Amino acid sequence: MALSRLERVQVWLLKAVTGVLVIVFRFFSPRRPALSGKKLPPVRNPLLLMSATQLAKKIRRKEVSSVEVVQAYIDRIQEVNPFVNAVVKDRFAAALQEAAQVDKLIEEETGGEEVLEDRLPLLGVPLSVKESYALQGMPFTTGLVSRRGIVATVDAPPVIEVFVYDSVLLTEKNTFPLGVVSCENQYPPSSGRQEEYLSSGPMCRYAEDLLPMLKIMAGPRVNMLSLNTKVDLKKLRFFTIPHDGGSPLTTPVSKELVDIQRKVAERLEADLGVKVQEVHFPELRYSFEIWDAYMALPDKEGKPPQMFAELMGEPGRPAWPLWELLKWMIGRSDHTLAAISKGVGLIEMTHMSKTPSSIIQMKEKLQKEVDELLGADGVFLYPSHPKVAPKHHHPLLRPFDFSYTGIINILGLPVTQCPLGVGEEGLPLGVQVVAGKLQDHLTLAVALHLEKTFGGWKDPGAN
Numbered sequence: 001m002a003l004s005r006l007e008r009v010q011v012w013l014l015k016a017v018t019g020v021l022v023i024v025f026r027f028f029s030p031r032r033p034a035l036s037g038k039k040l041p042p043v044r045n046p047l048l049l050m051s052a053t054q055l056a057k058k059i060r061r062k063e064v065s066s067v068e069v070v071q072a073y074i075d076r077i078q079e080v081n082p083f084v085n086a087v088v089k090d091r092f093a094a095a096l097q098e099a100a101q102v103d104k105l106i107e108e109e110t111g112g113e114e115v116l117e118d119r120l121p122l123l124g125v126p127l128s129v130k131e132s133y134a135l136q137g138m139p140f141t142t143g144l145v146s147r148r149g150i151v152a153t154v155d156a157p158p159v160i161e162v163f164v165y166d167s168v169l170l171t172e173k174n175t176f177p178l179g180v181v182s183c184e185n186q187y188p189p190s191s192g193r194q195e196e197y198l199s200s201g202p203m204c205r206y207a208e209d210l211l212p213m214l215k216i217m218a219g220p221r222v223n224m225l226s227l228n229t230k231v232d233l234k235k236l237r238f239f240t241i242p243h244d245g246g247s248p249l250t251t252p253v254s255k256e257l258v259d260i261q262r263k264v265a266e267r268l269e270a271d272l273g274v275k276v277q278e279v280h281f282p283e284l285r286y287s288f289e290i291w292d293a294y295m296a297l298p299d300k301e302g303k304p305p306q307m308f309a310e311l312m313g314e315p316g317r318p319a320w321p322l323w324e325l326l327k328w329m330i331g332r333s334d335h336t337l338a339a340i341s342k343g344v345g346l347i348e349m350t351h352m353s354k355t356p357s358s359i360i361q362m363k364e365k366l367q368k369e370v371d372e373l374l375g376a377d378g379v380f381l382y383p384s385h386p387k388v389a390p391k392h393h394h395p396l397l398r399p400f401d402f403s404y405t406g407i408i409n410i411l412g413l414p415v416t417q418c419p420l421g422v423g424e425e426g427l428p429l430g431v432q433v434v435a436g437k438l439q440d441h442l443t444l445a446v447a448l449h450l451e452k453t454f455g456g457w458k459d460p461g462a463n
Helices: 004-028 052-060 065-083 090-106 113-119 155-163 207-225 253-274 283-293 307-311 323-329 338-341 357-372 403-411 441-455
Strands: 087-090 126-130 167-171 237-240 277-278 378-382 416-424 428-435
Touching: 052 065, 052 090, 052 113, 052 207, 065 087, 065 090, 065 126, 126 357, 207 416, 207 441, 237 253, 237 307, 253 277, 253 378, 253 416, 253 428, 277 357, 283 357, 323 338, 357 378, 357 403, 378 416, 378 441, 403 428, 416 441
Parallel strands: 126 167, 237 277, 237 378
Antiparallel strands: 087 167, 378 428, 416 428
16 A cells, blocks of 8 residues: 655654754764773672572572562662662652561461462562652653653552562663553543554563563453463464564564574474464554554544643643753753653644544454454564664654554454574574464463573673
């Protein structure tokens, strides 16, 4: 399906805006001293290389205390945060107190290890929470200067569920009902029909931790899923989609990502005796246009979603993107160029006032075809991104590459991003494993298999 004249104009506008931003960034971006040549120190404490499931078992068996585990993670955070700047605010003292309470609870437990495992599966294991989730007593700004000083007075539902299961919260990290995990008390809040297409889930280094974490975070909605169902991978139907069909807005998929996805398909065929069929959906070529249109749909009362320019200006007047761009050029804006390009509205300036019916029809056709393909026993492989991890600020050059994941949200499908080792430059490789609606247990089972086959997460500080 060829682009219409109006759509070609929109693509041209988007590329023009992006080009201007790139030129501006190269000329006016402040030059900061880089950490070139410096590398993350390797992990030395073996506790840091264990899965949450393994740690919880050791804590329950009193082979290690929760205090020891929490202290090990505190030490590591203090060691590497100067390199990665990931932690907004810590709660180390409170975490150590909670860990001591966990150790006391275990000491006094009379029902045995099995009772603890059933009731509190991740008891005593530390974790971090994104700062966009409300966590009582902690900053709740999502990086907005206008929200500086705002502290959460309640907990987001997924955080409450984690507390109920007695994990120990260490930090807040930098930075929705499609999914079963609640999006309540996150910022920015959804508006229009966005709630239908936003989802949350756990981020874990090890695949075996995804299942218990999802069970906890899903809370009362967990029964919507079949997470206790045993999966026989040999009985699944497998498909692979190598790219989006050549969108003019996205980067072509790099050779090493094409190669690793092909290797995954080959290993699945060799290990499981299945056939991985390559399929193509022409509508994926319009993934960004579909995502953009659906995220801009009005609610039932006809009210459109809140503009990013309004969010960035809260609680005052909406930000003016062109003015913020000029201020940024002389170092006076409170926003990054990435925020100005999208969050403050330069990209929003290219939106069409009304969603074209052709886009709606394309999405509905794609939805029907994908749902019929997957059913309740199908999964497909799809690139998570067309390039390996880009350098800082380089996504400004290709701001629409996220549509490889964005389109999955719009389709309402569960997905697990699986690490597959590292490439030629030592950067992580990966692939999305996608299943039919509410079939999360299938993607989690495939993730476990791929982790065993390709090695999973790698320590970034290791040689």
